[in-house]
Amino acid sequence: MLKSIEKPNSSLLLSDYTIPKGCKVFASFRAVHLDEHYFEEARTFNPWRWMNHTNNITKDGGQQAGGAPIFTPFGGGQRLCPGYELGRVEISVFLHYLVTCFSWEVAEKDKLVFFPTTRMRNGYPIHVRRHRCL
Numbered sequence: 001m002l003k004s005i006e007k008p009n010s011s012l013l014l015s016d017y018t019i020p021k022g023c024k025v026f027a028s029f030r031a032v033h034l035d036e037h038y039f040e041e042a043r044t045f046n047p048w049r050w051m052n053h054t055n056n057i058t059k060d061g062g063q064q065a066g067g068a069p070i071f072t073p074f075g076g077g078q079r080l081c082p083g084y085e086l087g088r089v090e091i092s093v094f095l096h097y098l099v100t101c102f103s104w105e106v107a108e109k110d111k112l113v114f115f116p117t118t119r120m121r122n123g124y125p126i127h128v129r130r131h132r133c134l
């Protein structure tokens with residue numbers, strides 16, 4: 001749990017870290033989303049984990065401090081991504097057509113890397129074949 005205390009000289013004490021006034025703080029959503037404490041086998045591709053909508057709570061059933069959700073790909077609070085609904089619709093439509101109208105084969109082996117963001121090292125090239133469409 002993160003505790004923040006504003007110090008008299010305007011620096012901020014966040015957990016055990018003193019953040020000097022004027023510093024920029026980058027919240028690593030990836031670090032939270034790959035944390036085994038919150039997500040079982042966090043680095044395993046398992047889309048079925050999202051069938052259970054209680055996945056925004058800890059494994060022991062506790063909510064994160066302040067009751068905030070732990071799965072936050074679109075940020076949160078005042079800076080919540082304003083395009084989050086559009087983003088979700090676009091991804092749903094894309095995935096629907098990808099799996100219903102196309103098949104694909106891996107063109108060349110690739111490796112998943114996690115820094116600075118989660119991605120495939122070489123962009124995961126694939127050969128796509130259109131086999132059916134609405």
Ligand code: HEM
Nearest residue numbers: 072073074075076078079080081082083084086087088091
């Ligand atoms: C999968 C798609 C998307 C993801 C994962 C995503 C994620 C994010 C995240 C993490 C933030 C930062 C929140 C913060 O600063 O705490 C953000 C901000 C923002 N996003 Fe998205 N976004 C997506 C799609 C979109 C789309 C489709 C639009 C617009 C059409 C959009 C517009 C914005 C804007 C304008 C901000 C800045 C909000 C602000 O600073 O107040 N995003 N997004």
